[in-house]
Amino acid sequence: MTLRDHTDALGDTSLTADVIIVGSGPGGASVARVLAEGGVKVLMLEEGPARPKFRPNFANAQRYHMQENGAIVAQGLGSFVPVAAGRGVGGGTLVNSAMCWRTPDYVLEKWTKLLGVDHFSPTAMGPIFDEIEEIIQVVDTPEAIAGENNKLIVRGATKLGLETGFIRRNTPTCVGCCMCMMGCPSGGKASVDRNLVPMAREHGTVVQGDVKVEGILVEDDRVVGVRGTVYHPDTREVVGHLEARAHAVILSAGAIGTPRLLALDGLASRLGPAVGTGLHLHPGSAVVGICEHEVNMWRGATQAAYFKDKALPGVLPHTIASEPGHILMIFNKVGHEAKALMPKLPYMCGIGVMISDKSQGTVGARSDGRSKVTYHWDEGDVERLKAGMVRSAEVLMAGGAVEIASPVGGMGTYTDLDRYAADLATRPIRDFGLYSAHPMATCRMGTDPATSVIDPYGKAHAIDGLYIADASVFPTSLGVNPQLTTMAIATALARQMLAKGLPEAAPIR
Ligand SMILES: Cc1cc2nc3c(=O)[nH]c(=O)nc-3n(C[C@H](O)[C@H](O)[C@H](O)COP(=O)(O)OP(=O)(O)OC[C@H]3O[C@@H](n4cnc5c(N)ncnc54)[C@H](O)[C@@H]3O)c2cc1C
Ligand code: SF4
Structure with missing residues (x-):
């Protein structure tokens, strides 16, 4: 031993x-x-x-448990995609997040x-x-620990007649503390x-x-x-x-x-x-809803709800959750803008839209030992990502959100989904806040x-x-x-x- x-x-x-x-x-x-x-x-x-070496913050996770301190970037078509890989x-x-x-x-x-x-x-x-x-003890996610962030997605997708549910996870004794990505502090994740x-x-x-x-x-x-x-x-x-x-x-x-x-x-x-x-990344972006009731997306099973739309093959939208500081970072808010967003944080819910990509990239090495990653977008993937984001916005609205936002440069907040879709359609992929954890x-x-x-x-x-x-x-x-x-x-x-x-x-x- x-x-x-x-x-x-x-x-x-x-x-x-x-x-x-x-x-x-x-x-x-x-x-x-x-x-x-x-x-x-x-x-x-x-x-x-x-x-x-877990601590309840992302900086610690990046330092000890992310390769290259969580700073692997995929460069391509003007956009930089952070690629997360554990360590x-x-x-x-x-x-x-233990989704299985x-x-x-x-x-x-x-x-x-x-x-x-x-x-x-x-x-x-x-x-x-x-x-x-x-x-690895894969179990159903019980509703009791799902939290409102996950429940809202299932509620919204059900209303729209879409396939939806809680995701099975290797979390036999999860207590729903929403810290999977910083390391499970209670041993609930197997x-x-x-x-x-x-x-x-x-x-x-x-x-x-x-x-x-x-x-x-x-x-x-x-x-x-x-x-x-x-x-x-x-x-x-x-x-x-x-x-x-x-x-x-x-x-x-x-x-x-x-x-x-x-x-x-x-x-x-x-x-x-x-x-x-031939690098594939399952790249994704986010749709955040703002509700009139408190969601506290940092409570509950971290990522545990999904929906599927038969009209969008290869698109798998599922919950995103984060702590307040990270949300401000995703939306690139500092100073007065961050202060203005803060009161809305408890009311936010979120979906990450992940696509099965035709786009491909490469992985090599830099002279200092870090990876050199490139990624080239396929236009069809960009369109599927946008379509998935629009559908996710509909799901969040159906579940209880009254306003929608996405980390896309040049976009604001929307109460009108047609305007959200129209604005999204005009944005080039280089303006999107993107993320990948699936190289x-x-x-x-x-x-x-x-x-x-x-x-x-x-x-x-x-x-x-x-x-x-x-x-x-x-x-x-x-x-x-x-x-x-x-x-x-x-x-x-x-x-x-x-x-x-x-x-x-x-x-x-
Ligand atoms: C934040 C995050 C959330 C995710 N959420 C989910 C999820 O909910 N569900 C899901 O299915 N997948 C999820 N994934 C993806 C999943 O964890 C990965 O696909 C999976 O871990 C890949 O397994 P692997 O064995 O290929 O590589 P890794 O898990 O990356 O393991 C590779 C190991 O090799 C070590 N290593 C690398 N280079 C060297 C070297 N030169 N010498 C010695 N050791 C080295 C690394 O430190 C690492 O520990 C997530 C990933 C991340 C980072
Ligand atoms: S970190 Fe929290 S949400 Fe994730 S498995 Fe552990 S107890 Fe559950």
């Missing part, structure tokens, strides 16, 4: 294992659990802290056809979803550091936090290990260097972290042209090394000993929040790795 932090890796440290996993989010934790239970000696290396043992699950969606069948069917294998078909994946949902990672540790996995992997060791044309730097979690000072050797290395550093590492290391060029391309598909699975990085069994096409299992391997955009898909796909891949046999021939030197 070894959980190590920087104090265990001061100076120069050498470790060995059968398999090294880089990253401990949904992807890494799922692979570790399956491999460890299968008798493989696993070493998991994680850049962030070994134990959560620490548990990865994104430490700071995510199974991969839609039509997506799994598309992937099955693209990949030409059966192990991602709806039939094969069904039992894996059952298994994961039981482990993030993977509380289930999949301990299961892997019970079967001998060694988990080492505070180690940023910065290089991949290649000898005799095969991957034989990694090297990394050990950082003090608070001061960020270098306190040591670590080298680890194994028969195989599995990258689970996420859809930003995995291509960033490959680009930094230089191995990307050897793995082919697809590394870091994916940057090291895709596939059969063609020109368009994919790994094969449908998780192994890199171009080099032995290297595997990938995280949200970067999705062959397309997904359309639903990705944590459950990441866990299920990584679980399926790990079973394929065991079935096919991980490399053992190379001695660990």
Whole structure:
């Protein structure tokens, strides 16, 4: 049951294992659990802290539990999209809102056809979803803890005859404190550091936090290990260097972290042209309603209601919630403007409109080690986003809002939905306040090394000993929040790795 932090890796440290996993989010934790239970000696290396360092504010979450301090930006077409990616043992699950969606069948069917294998078909994946949902304790969101922000959406969408409801979440003992994105203070959220990672540790996995992997060791044309730097979690000072050797290395550093590492290391060029391309983001923007009754959007389950409109395929609007300071920031209000908005804060409700994107981008690395992310909008996506925002405004009004606003430059507040729609239609995407927490598909699975990085069994096409299992391997955009898909796909891949046999021939030197 070894959980190590920087104090265990001061100076120069050498470790060995059968398999090294880089990253401990949904992807890494799922692979570790399956491999460890299968008798493989696993070493998991994680850049962030070994134990959560939660405090009830976003600045703390950004400092400790967001990659690159929450300041990853996607640059494209004049707009800057902040891209959130979690950090620490548990990865994104430490700071995510715990919404759990199974991969839609039509997506799994598309992937099955693209990949030409059966192990991602709806039939094969069904039992894996059952298994994961039981482990991470996915439950219905009870109305008692939903809070008015979520209830208003369900009320409004029901009135308009739309599909709607509370979202299932891995939150077995949630008390509805609305702090999921700062880290759950009560343990109500079953993030993977509380289930999949301990299961892997019970079967001998060694988990080492505070180690940023910065290089991949290649000898005799095969991957034989990694090297990394050990950082003090608070001061960020270098306190040591670590080298680890194994028969195989599995990258689970996420859809930003995995291509960033490959680009930094230089191995990307050897793995082919697809590394870091095809980035999908599920970009979204917000519609905020102002009601005559108090909503207090910072109370209740953080994000727990959705609606769907058959006329808007690929658009998934769901609750957004935030604390007052963050709302002022989203609306870019300071000074007198912030003061004027403050009395309205308790009356606000919100929907985040997320789209399954055709737009694509790239992930590389800057010389200082940070990621370099670009994103190019597809015009159809822009139109679908706007249509989703207009429909969301209707839902909020039907639920009880009397005024609507969006974080879009040049727009004000609206009581007339036709005017809101007309103004929105004129705004270019560069004026939108946008957000993404779902980077994916940057090291895709596939059969063609020109368009994919790994094969449908998780192994890199171009080099032995290297595997990938995280949200970067999705062959397309997904359309639903990705944590459950990441866990299920990584679980399926790990079973394929065991079935096919991980490399053992190379001695660990
Ligand atoms: C704020 C927020 C809210 C979200 N809400 C939801 C939600 O409600 N529902 C949902 O389904 N999804 C949600 N997501 C998305 C979901 O959390 C991610 O899709 C998921 O975590 C991706 O899993 P992953 O294993 O691919 O990568 P990650 O979870 O990003 O894990 C990668 C890990 O690798 C580590 N790492 C990176 N580089 C290195 C390196 N060089 N060396 C060592 N370690 C490294 C990182 O620190 C991180 O811990 C949210 C995400 C965020 C950030
Ligand atoms: S709403 Fe609060 S109690 Fe519930 S899972 Fe999120 S942080 Fe935990």
